[in-house]
Amino acid sequence: LENQLTEFEKNRSLASLSAGIAHEIRNPLTTARGFLQLFEQRCEPEDKEFVELTIRELDRIHTLLQDFMGMARPDDESLEFVDIRDVTYSVYQFLRPEASLCGVLLNYKVPSTCVYLSVQENRIKQVLINLLQNAVHACDKDGVVDIVLQEFADHVTITIRDNGCGISDMHHLFRPFQTTKSNGTGLGMFVSKHIIEAHRGHLQVDSTVGEGTTVTVYLPRS
Ligand code: ADP
Ligand code: MG
Numbered sequence: 001l002e003n004q005l006t007e008f009e010k011n012r013s014l015a016s017l018s019a020g021i022a023h024e025i026r027n028p029l030t031t032a033r034g035f036l037q038l039f040e041q042r043c044e045p046e047d048k049e050f051v052e053l054t055i056r057e058l059d060r061i062h063t064l065l066q067d068f069m070g071m072a073r074p075d076d077e078s079l080e081f082v083d084i085r086d087v088t089y090s091v092y093q094f095l096r097p098e099a100s101l102c103g104v105l106l107n108y109k110v111p112s113t114c115v116y117l118s119v120q121e122n123r124i125k126q127v128l129i130n131l132l133q134n135a136v137h138a139c140d141k142d143g144v145v146d147i148v149l150q151e152f153a154d155h156v157t158i159t160i161r162d163n164g165c166g167i168s169d170m171h172h173l174f175r176p177f178q179t180t181k182s183n184g185t186g187l188g189m190f191v192s193k194h195i196i197e198a199h200r201g202h203l204q205v206d207s208t209v210g211e212g213t214t215v216t217v218y219l220p221r222s
Pocket of ligand 1: 130134135138162164165166167173178179180181183184185186187188189190213
């Protein structure tokens with residue numbers, strides 16, 4: 001137990017240090033991006049392309065930090081007692097434009113009565129956004145993504161199911177920086193697992209190449 005405890009402490013201070021650095025990088029990044037945008041309006045036309053490229057690169061750093069900061073400071077954000085249906089609904093609404101842009105049908109199913117849980121709301125939102133984005137991006141045409149909330153005696157599950165390409169390399173799924181996307185960070189699953197485990201829950205992934213993927217988030221009720 002002692003070993004586990006020190007390991008936990010070590011991870012926690014590492015997470016907190018990384019989060020602090022990520023946060024400090026974000027501010028000057030925002031400033032630099034703002035000035036570049038101004039510069040873009042008055043630079044020589046033949047230079048515009050390079051300014052745009054630089055802005056895109058800065059945006060990449062921003063996404064990386066955003067994905068990474070989710071695992072930061074596990075104890076900083078306090079638990080909130082929320083109807084988890086509201087959380088899933090806001091994430092569903094948030095992802096609808098992106099899904100429709102990709103030609104993916106997004107279905108949403110929740111119980112008809114309140115499902116209260118104590119969670120770090122923004123962190124859980126971040127997990128669900130990443131899982132839904134992964135599902136949408138895995139889909140080809142005729143893509144369908146279901147988000148289903150279910151209630152059990154001692155836990156709640158949120159299932160995200162897609163009929164996309166499936167995951168060929170399950171071994172590397174939770175490893176940081178493992179991505180198959182040109183603009184991916186490979187931090188989404190790593191950070192999501194960390195957040196769900198900090199809630200004393202777990203993630204289950206079932207996938208068949210060519211058929212689709214089901215990710216289930218288990219969250220305990222107390
Ligand atoms: P990113 O989305 O930035 O690539 P993630 O950690 O969220 O990083 O996902 C890592 C990789 O796992 C993705 O690049 C993709 O190859 C694979 N993956 C995750 N979810 C799915 C899914 N629902 N269907 C197919 N592949 C997936
Ligand atoms: Mg992702």
